[in-house]
Amino acid sequence: xxxxxxxxxxxxxxxxxxxxxxxxxxxxxxxxxxxxxxxxxxxxxxxxxxxxxxxxxxxxxxxxxxxxxxxxxxxxxxxxxxxxxxxxxxxxxxxxxxxxxxxxxxxxxxxxxxxxx
Amino acid sequence: xxxxxxxxxxxxxxxxxxxxxxxxxxxxxxxxxxxxxxxxxxxxxxxxxxxxxxxxxxxxxxxxxxxxxxxxxxxxxxxxxxxxxxxxxxxxxxxxxxxxxxxxxx
Numbered sequence: 001x002x003x004x005x006x007x008x009x010x011x012x013x014x015x016x017x018x019x020x021x022x023x024x025x026x027x028x029x030x031x032x033x034x035x036x037x038x039x040x041x042x043x044x045x046x047x048x049x050x051x052x053x054x055x056x057x058x059x060x061x062x063x064x065x066x067x068x069x070x071x072x073x074x075x076x077x078x079x080x081x082x083x084x085x086x087x088x089x090x091x092x093x094x095x096x097x098x099x100x101x102x103x104x105x106x107x108x109x110x111x112x113x114x115x116x117x
Numbered sequence: 118x119x120x121x122x123x124x125x126x127x128x129x130x131x132x133x134x135x136x137x138x139x140x141x142x143x144x145x146x147x148x149x150x151x152x153x154x155x156x157x158x159x160x161x162x163x164x165x166x167x168x169x170x171x172x173x174x175x176x177x178x179x180x181x182x183x184x185x186x187x188x189x190x191x192x193x194x195x196x197x198x199x200x201x202x203x204x205x206x207x208x209x210x211x212x213x214x215x216x217x218x219x220x221x222x223x
Contacts, residue, residue, distance in 0.1 A: 004160070
């Protein structure tokens with residue numbers, strides 16, 4: 001069974017940074033692209049970042065609105081993917097989801113990030 | 118970015134009803150359109166991928182259709198467990214989502 005679990009959320013002050021983790025199991029992680037998606041309160045879903053697999057040289061892609069403030073990375077030995085977000089702003093307050101593959105077939109339950117002083 | 122316009126935003130229906138939810142893309146997305154169901158506090162669940170392919174384990178009362186810019190999710194006979202929020206998603210180019218449809222009990 002595919003399982004995806006995000007951790008690392010919480011309350012952060014504006015200007016701070018945060019590293020989210022996404023642990024997976026139940027599939028061969030090495031083979032898959034992985035993504036982060038977020039949903040701000042009362043708003044729609046927004047794709048944040050994608051990291052491809054080794055066959056694609058771990059290429060990374062970012063939403064324009066966040067580029068320069070986010071870094072996606074992965075550790076195939078731990079079947080995990082990470083999202084580093086810096087210079088956090090109130091508008092980064094959202095549930096952050098980790099999803100699998102280019103077509104987002106499986107999602108985690110998400111982790112809440114609140115940016116507030 | 119491709120904009121996805123989803124309608125309606127709110128749908129009230131009864132058990133046994135046939136319901137449809139629509140998504141319109143701002144340009145041709147070549148059938149790279151998925152539908153998801155989300156319930157409060159749960160992970161979104163993939164129902165339909167690439168317009169009309171039923172994800173494993175999803176009941177056959179769910180179906181999808183469409184092409185070009187216009188796509189539809191149909192639930193043939195609503196069951197109590199179907200109430201929740203549905204959203205569309207295109208992966209023809211940089212991924213974008215519909216705003217969601219809340220399906221509630223009439």
